[in-house]
Each structure stands twice: as C-alpha cells, then as structure tokens.
Amino acid sequence: MNTAIILAAGKGTRMRAEFNKQYLLLKGKPIIAHTLDVFERSPLIDEIILVINKDDIALCKKNILKKFKFKKVVKIITGGAQRQDSVMNGLLHISQESKTVLIHDGARPLVTKEIIKRCIEGAEKFGAVSAGVPIKDTIKIMKDDGFVSFTPKRENVWITQTPQGFKSEIIRKAHSFAAKENLFGTDDAMLVEEMGIQVKMVEGDYENIKITTPDDLITAEAILKHKRR
Numbered sequence: 001m002n003t004a005i006i007l008a009a010g011k012g013t014r015m016r017a018e019f020n021k022q023y024l025l026l027k028g029k030p031i032i033a034h035t036l037d038v039f040e041r042s043p044l045i046d047e048i049i050l051v052i053n054k055d056d057i058a059l060c061k062k063n064i065l066k067k068f069k070f071k072k073v074v075k076i077i078t079g080g081a082q083r084q085d086s087v088m089n090g091l092l093h094i095s096q097e098s099k100t101v102l103i104h105d106g107a108r109p110l111v112t113k114e115i116i117k118r119c120i121e122g123a124e125k126f127g128a129v130s131a132g133v134p135i136k137d138t139i140k141i142m143k144d145d146g147f148v149s150f151t152p153k154r155e156n157v158w159i160t161q162t163p164q165g166f167k168s169e170i171i172r173k174a175h176s177f178a179a180k181e182n183l184f185g186t187d188d189a190m191l192v193e194e195m196g197i198q199v200k201m202v203e204g205d206y207e208n209i210k211i212t213t214p215d216d217l218i219t220a221e222a223i224l225k226h227k228r229r
C-alpha cells in the first residue's frame with residue numbers, strides 16, 4: 001500500500017495573502033485541489049492523509065473534498081507549528097499496511113503522475129528518495145558577514161523538491177530519531193540523512209515549483225496556460 005501525506009497546514013506568510021495560500025485560485029481552482037487531484041488520479045496512490053490547519057477543516061471539507069469528490073483522502077489531520085511537526089502528525093495516521101510513504105507540499109500543485117511514479121519506484125528500490133532538479137545557476141555558500149565562503153561545483157548541486165518518498169519504517173524511524181535528538185530539518189530527507197541513510201535524488205521537473213511568494217502564482221498560471229492542463 002502506498003500513502004501520500006499532503007501538507008497544507010502552513011501559514012503562507014511569504015505569500016502575504018488574506019488567507020492561507022493553499023486556497024488561492026490557480027486557473028479558477030484552489031491550489032490544494034490541483035495538488036490533491038494529481039495524487040487522486042495516480043493509480044499508484046492508495047490513500048491520502050491531508051494535513052491542514054484546524055481552522056480550515058470545515059471550509060476544506062465543504063469547498064475542496066466534497067466539491068471535488070476526492071475519494072482517496074482517508075483522513076484530515078491538523079498540522080503542527082513547523083512543517084516537520086505536520087509530517088509527524090500525518091505519519092501517526094497512515095495505515096498499518098502502508099509500505100511506502102510520499103510526503104508532498106500542498107503548495108506544489110504542478111507535480112505530475114510521472115514524478116509520483118518515479119518517487120514510489122525509487123522509494124521501493126532505495127528506501128529514501130527526493131524529487132529534484134539540477135541547479136541552473138551557480139550557487140554561493142555565504143558566511144555570516146555576507147562574503148562568499150565557497151562555491152560548490154554546480155554539477156553536484158540540485159534543487160530539492162517534493163514528493164520525497166520513503167519506506168514507511170525508514171521515515172517513521174527518522175522522525176522519531178529527530179524528535180529524540182531535537183533535530184530540525186526543512187525537508188524530510190535531511191532527517192533520514194542524519195541517520196546515515198543515503199537518499200537518492202530522482203528526476204522532478206522545473207515546473208514542479210513551490211508556490212511560496214506572489215510571483216510564483218504568476219509563474220504557475222503561465223505554466224498551466226502553456227500546458228493547457
């Protein structure tokens with residue numbers, strides 16, 4: 001059984017919208033509905049755990065789940081203060097039979113069934129994977145004083161995306177380990193790496209952007225218009 005944990009319990013601060021960015025419309029449809037739709041339509045996903053803000057539950061049930069008839073959303077869980085806490089809450093509710101878990105940002109609505117497939121197959125084969133794309137620009141690692149510390153070789157630098165996929169026992173152990181050691185990661189793969197487990201990068205898509213700031217909405221609209229999705 002394959003489970004998707006879809007994270008939508010953030011505050012969307014950087015979006016500077018009047019309400020949570022997950023419910024902003026993209027081509028007339030809420031961002032979170034776009035995201036859920038791709039996982040709903042993937043034949044490889046058996047169940048979806050949706051993690052949202054407590055205050056959004058009633059609206060989400062009415063305007064998203066009922067309206068778009070998502071049948072694979074088996075549980076709606078409230079998130080936590082940090083993304084990592086929201087993931088942990090989601091992990092506590094996956095089915096016992098779940099062998100593979102994909103963890104995905106609800107704010108990445110342009111994910112595709114092909115990326116989902118690569119992440120599931122990669123997680124089954126390697127135990128831990130992350131979607132990503134090779135960086136196109138040169139990266140500078142900075143010192144606190146604003147001067148460059150060093151420039152990593154571009155061929156070794158990827159932009160991390162989601163989904164990130166894991167064998168369920170690996171990601172459960174990683175989050176328990178992080179909680180015990182008081183480790184914080186901005187993604188889930190970091191926590192697995194901290195346990196000395198290698199994470200394999202799998203091909204994401206440059207269009208699989210995270211809707212974080214207002215300009216990302218313009219980019220996403222343009223991608224959807226161009227793709228006529």
Ligand SMILES: Nc1ccn([C@@H]2O[C@H](COP(=O)(O)OP(=O)(O)OP(=O)(O)O)[C@@H](O)[C@H]2O)c(=O)n1
Nearest residue numbers: 007008009010011012013014081082083106107
């Ligand atoms: N406590 C949190 C924080 C984030 N997320 C989710 O994790 C994804 C990636 O986080 P990000 O893009 O940073 O969203 P926000 O935290 O809402 O944005 P900001 O940092 O601008 O407040 C988003 O789908 C967000 O809803 C979550 O479920 N729970």
Ligand SMILES: C[C@](O)(CO)[C@H](O)COP(=O)(O)O
Nearest residue numbers: 083105160161162186187210
């Ligand atoms: C998980 C992630 O999307 C990988 O790039 C990113 O780390 C999420 O960061 P955020 O600050 O929670 O958006």
